[in-house]
Amino acid sequence: MRKIISASQVKLADSDCLVSENISSHELMDRAASAFVGVFRGLVPDKNTPIIILCGTGNNGGDGLAISLLLQCDGYDDINIVIIPTGHRQSDDFAYNMQRVKERQISIHQLERTSLQDFDGLGLRLTESVLIDSILGVGINRPLDRALAEIIKMINQQCKRVVAVDLPTGFRCEGELDDDGTVLYAHEVISFQRPKLNFFFPESAKYMENFHVVDIGLREAFLAELPSDYYLIDSADIEEIYNKRKSFSHKGNYGHALIYAGSAGKVGAALIATEACLRTGVGLATVCLPEEERHALYARLPEAMLGSSEELFEGVKYSAIAFGPGLGRRASFLSDLFKKANAPLIIDADGLNYLSKEDTLLNALPADTVLTPHMKEFDRLFGPSENWWQRLQLARRNAQKFKITIVLKNRYTFIITEKGEVLINPTGNPAMAIAGMGDALTGMLTSFIAQGYSPREACILGCFLHGRAGDRLRLEGHAVVLPTVLLTQIPLLLGELKNVPFA
Numbered sequence: 001m002r003k004i005i006s007a008s009q010v011k012l013a014d015s016d017c018l019v020s021e022n023i024s025s026h027e028l029m030d031r032a033a034s035a036f037v038g039v040f041r042g043l044v045p046d047k048n049t050p051i052i053i054l055c056g057t058g059n060n061g062g063d064g065l066a067i068s069l070l071l072q073c074d075g076y077d078d079i080n081i082v083i084i085p086t087g088h089r090q091s092d093d094f095a096y097n098m099q100r101v102k103e104r105q106i107s108i109h110q111l112e113r114t115s116l117q118d119f120d121g122l123g124l125r126l127t128e129s130v131l132i133d134s135i136l137g138v139g140i141n142r143p144l145d146r147a148l149a150e151i152i153k154m155i156n157q158q159c160k161r162v163v164a165v166d167l168p169t170g171f172r173c174e175g176e177l178d179d180d181g182t183v184l185y186a187h188e189v190i191s192f193q194r195p196k197l198n199f200f201f202p203e204s205a206k207y208m209e210n211f212h213v214v215d216i217g218l219r220e221a222f223l224a225e226l227p228s229d230y231y232l233i234d235s236a237d238i239e240e241i242y243n244k245r246k247s248f249s250h251k252g253n254y255g256h257a258l259i260y261a262g263s264a265g266k267v268g269a270a271l272i273a274t275e276a277c278l279r280t281g282v283g284l285a286t287v288c289l290p291e292e293e294r295h296a297l298y299a300r301l302p303e304a305m306l307g308s309s310e311e312l313f314e315g316v317k318y319s320a321i322a323f324g325p326g327l328g329r330r331a332s333f334l335s336d337l338f339k340k341a342n343a344p345l346i347i348d349a350d351g352l353n354y355l356s357k358e359d360t361l362l363n364a365l366p367a368d369t370v371l372t373p374h375m376k377e378f379d380r381l382f383g384p385s386e387n388w389w390q391r392l393q394l395a396r397r398n399a400q401k402f403k404i405t406i407v408l409k410n411r412y413t414f415i416i417t418e419k420g421e422v423l424i425n426p427t428g429n430p431a432m433a434i435a436g437m438g439d440a441l442t443g444m445l446t447s448f449i450a451q452g453y454s455p456r457e458a459c460i461l462g463c464f465l466h467g468r469a470g471d472r473l474r475l476e477g478h479a480v481v482l483p484t485v486l487l488t489q490i491p492l493l494l495g496e497l498k499n500v501p502f503a
């Protein structure tokens with residue numbers, strides 16, 4: 001898992017890198033510039049493209065200058081640099097790179113003061129150029145001055161393609177994103193070493209389209225020691241957590257899941273959740289569906305067993321219970337379930353809606369419960385929030401208070417553990433925005449918990465693989481991914497882990 005660090009921690013990691021490798025800060029800046037250019041080349045392969053590099057006078061601006069040198073060496077032949085004064089003094093590495101740029105034949109336009117009129121007077125071809133934004137990076141420490149904000153608003157109206165260095169100018173790395181703040185909109189952001197936490201909030205879409213993260217060699221061992229509650233899940237975590245199926249094992253070794261789901265007109269939700277559970281490897285799955293809907297289950301999923309509410313808990317020990325997809329009014333069984341359940345619960349959809357209407361039930365949630373709300377379900381459960389930063393903090397408080405895991409679903413799903421850690425899932429794409437996708441996730445999480453994984457492990461595995469299956473289909477050309485099609489990928493993805501599915 002990759003720890004997400006704050007703007008101030010980045011500076012500590014930079015200093016550590018200089019000391020531990022015994023390099024100068026401009027050498028590290030060259031490394032950052034080179035990593036940036038590595039991605040930039042792929043984004044803008046045409047070397048005749050007019051490029052405008054907007055530089056502030058701190059280290060973000062220093063990066064811009066170092067980037068100009070590399071791009072020129074690479075054969076980009078139409079580069080204009082504009083220096084916009086930021087702050088009280090130039091940083092040393094900015095001054096160092098300025099000296100190097102002056103020794104080359106690159107056009108430099110130096111604004112003596114930050115003013116829209118002066119900027120406009122430069123007559124830059126903003127609409128035809130690719131603009132590299134290196135005005136401000138992690139050093140932003142106050143709202144933008146009016147004059148700089150005016151320049152940025154004009155650029156936002158005119159520029160068709162902006163590539164930001166480290167982060168878009170004006171964007172805050174963490175904390176509440178200011179709704180009225182001016183930010184230089186970036187079509188691409190090339191960020192150093194780690195993505196910034198706020199890249200993962202839906203509000204960031206207003207300020208940026210895509211981001212790339214490049215390694216600049218900061219010491220991972222140092223980053224691992226920094227305190228942070230935010231982590232980005234990566235494929236190595238999946239390899240580490242997932243256990244191969246053992247030889248001589250049988251269905252009894254892989255758990256028995258109960259799927260309490262479906263109602264008249266919403267049987268599909270139960271079928272999808274159950275199919276997901278089975279395809280993720282559970283040993284046994286029992287579905288509690290209304291009796292009259294049983295034919296759909298037998299026709300679609302002969303592997304599943306049907307149970308009725310009365311007999312469900314007689315002498316059966318489940319290893320995980322999913323509750324909610326397509327339940328409608330049947331969700332009122334939740335209070336009884338709390339008394340009868342003998343396994344961790346995964347509550348979704350109508351189960352969450354019922355929970356939000358009955359205040360006292362939240363306090364009665366059994367240990368190890370997983371809630372899987374999307375934003376609206378979350379707000380109904382725990383109250384409204386003004387923005388995603390507030391919502392995430394509210395989720396952390398409630399996960400700790402009730403000792404539960406909350407899977408807050410979005411483009412980047414946040415898994416909030418009972419300790420208040422936030423694990424960010426990077427996989428998934430808009431082709432997956434379709435009915436039934438959440439039911440599939442619920443089935444997968446239930447399956448992993450039934451197989452003996454902790455709620456934390458199950459949520460990491462389930463969210464990552466669910467999104468990865470969708471990403472694979474998207475890459476194969478599917479503009480839309482149906483949940484039942486996505487589920488066909490799950491056994492294949494599991495089979496690819498550690499290359500051998502069996503011990």
Ligand SMILES: NC(=O)C1=CN([C@@H]2O[C@H](COP(=O)(O)OP(=O)(O)OC[C@H]3O[C@@H](n4cnc5c(N)ncnc54)[C@H](OP(=O)(O)O)[C@@H]3O)[C@@H](O)[C@H]2O)[C@@H](O)CC1
Nearest residue numbers: 014058059060086087088136137138139140141142143144
């Ligand atoms: N550290 C490293 O070794 C490495 C760092 N790297 C790069 O450095 C970047 C961070 O550089 P940084 O710390 O110099 O900050 P940066 O974002 O350039 O801005 C600072 C200047 O802006 C000013 N200022 C602040 N707010 C303002 C506002 N609202 N409006 C106007 N001005 C404002 C502030 O002024 P002051 O507070 O002094 O008045 C100060 O002068 C980082 O994002 C990455 O790109 C990479 O090369 C890798 C190695």
Ligand SMILES: [K+]
Nearest residue numbers: 133136167169
């Ligand atoms: K920037």
